[in-house]
Amino acid sequence: MTRAAITAVGHxxxxxxxxxxxxxxxxxxxxxxxxxxxxxxxxxxxxxxxxATSYMATEAAREVLRKRGIxxxxxxxxxxxxxxxxMLFPATACLVQHAIGASHAWGFDLSAxxxxxxxxxxxxxxxxxxxxxxxxxxxxxxxxxxxxxxxDRSTCILFGDGAGAVLLExxxxxxxxxxxxERTDGAHWDLLCMRGGGSLHPPSYETVDRRMHFIHQExxxxxxxxxxxxxxxxxxxxxxxxxxxxxxxxxxxHQANQRIISATARRMGxxxxxxxxxxxxxxxxxxxxxxxxxxxxxxxxxxxxxxxLAAFGGGFTWGAAYLRWAYDGxxxxxxxxxxxxxxxx
Ligand code: ACO
Numbered sequence: 001m002t003r004a005a006i007t008a009v010g011h012x013x014x015x016x017x018x019x020x021x022x023x024x025x026x027x028x029x030x031x032x033x034x035x036x037x038x039x040x041x042x043x044x045x046x047x048x049x050x051x052a053t054s055y056m057a058t059e060a061a062r063e064v065l066r067k068r069g070i071x072x073x074x075x076x077x078x079x080x081x082x083x084x085x086x087m088l089f090p091a092t093a094c095l096v097q098h099a100i101g102a103s104h105a106w107g108f109d110l111s112a113x114x115x116x117x118x119x120x121x122x123x124x125x126x127x128x129x130x131x132x133x134x135x136x137x138x139x140x141x142x143x144x145x146x147x148x149x150x151x152d153r154s155t156c157i158l159f160g161d162g163a164g165a166v167l168l169e170x171x172x173x174x175x176x177x178x179x180x181x182e183r184t185d186g187a188h189w190d191l192l193c194m195r196g197g198g199s200l201h202p203p204s205y206e207t208v209d210r211r212m213h214f215i216h217q218e219x220x221x222x223x224x225x226x227x228x229x230x231x232x233x234x235x236x237x238x239x240x241x242x243x244x245x246x247x248x249x250x251x252x253x254h255q256a257n258q259r260i261i262s263a264t265a266r267r268m269g270x271x272x273x274x275x276x277x278x279x280x281x282x283x284x285x286x287x288x289x290x291x292x293x294x295x296x297x298x299x300x301x302x303x304x305x306x307x308x309l310a311a312f313g314g315g316f317t318w319g320a321a322y323l324r325w326a327y328d329g330x331x332x333x334x335x336x337x338x339x340x341x342x343x344x345x
Pocket of ligand 1 (some may be wrong): 030034192312
């Protein structure tokens with residue numbers, strides 16, 4: 001049986017940090033409120049107006065190619081999960097394809113908000129499992145600062161910018177994506193959305209005046225659905241694969257709120273020591289959170305580790321994936337670090 005295994009991970013984070021104390025100068029909020037309600041201390045922001053999502057996605061993709069020791073020409077397909085594409089069209093994937101010289105690849109963007117990476121992973125895996133492709137790049141990237149209203153304290157404290165990428169390749173030794181669940185329910189689309197800029201409300205003076213080009217979120221209500229959705233689907237994927245807490249090496253959750261993550265871990269019967277969590281440093285980077293976690297924990301991952309990925313986002317969209325990790329991360333991370341040092345000197 002051919003499975004789609006992750007064989008390399010890359011990332012990009014802007015250097016500029018926006019701390020809770022910085023936000024205290026911008027809106028009526030405070031560090032203590034933000035930390036206790038969300039778990040966030042700071043986030044990264046790509047302030048450079050000439051650089052957008054494709055720039056971050058490209059940097060993450062380049063790290064994947066470097067680590068795997070391949071060129072862009074070997075890539076068959078590129079899927080970019082994002083809600084902040086550089087433009088409505090062409091797709092961000094086209095810009096990444098050109099930038100990395102993936103001359104044989106096709107690609108497209110996938111819009112599923114915070115579940116975007118999970119949905120893209122599941123989609124990319126089908127091309128590998130079917131035998132159509134050998135190398136698929138799956139990227140989650142969002143420049144959330146481009147759609148955040150920095151005068152709205154209920155949303156501006158939550159989001160950050162970043163990108164993460166993985167390479168999917170065929171594996172016949174039992175490693176890779178074993179199962180996934182994907183869900184969508186548009187009944188509550190208006191609890192988390194950006195109304196302006198699409199074909200319903202094309203950009204106009206009015207849409208700008210009404211601040212319709214920014215994220216709108218009914219936080220408290222979304223919170224309720226997010227806990228139910230993310231914890232429920234994580235438990236469901238464990239049940240149907242007959243996994244108990246001890247079988248899981250790591251939960252890799254979407255990073256929207258520390259309290260949602262803790263509730264998911266509790267429902268799965270695993271301790272917080274088995275939860276990848278970097279929300280404190282990066283905030284919610286939407287489609288990038290899960291691959292950024294994989295990047296940050298790559299060093300700790302061993303071949304055969306069972307991972308459960310789970311996400312919930314606007315739409316609503318939610319889902320989970322169960323995968324068996326395919327390589328020893330420490331060796332790869334060390335080689336990558338020494339290559340980077342060598343290149344810098
Ligand atoms: N600083 C201080 N006070 C604030 C702030 C702030 N930044 N923001 C809101 N408040 C106030 C509110 O005005 C409210 O005051 P009131 O009680 O006087 O009316 C009070 O704090 C409580 O507000 P809530 O919105 O009820 O706060 P809550 O505990 O729900 O936390 C949060 C808000 C963090 C947004 C939470 O609801 C949440 O995490 N929601 C889910 C987010 C999520 O999972 N989104 C999906 C993924 S994102 C995506 O798909 C793009």
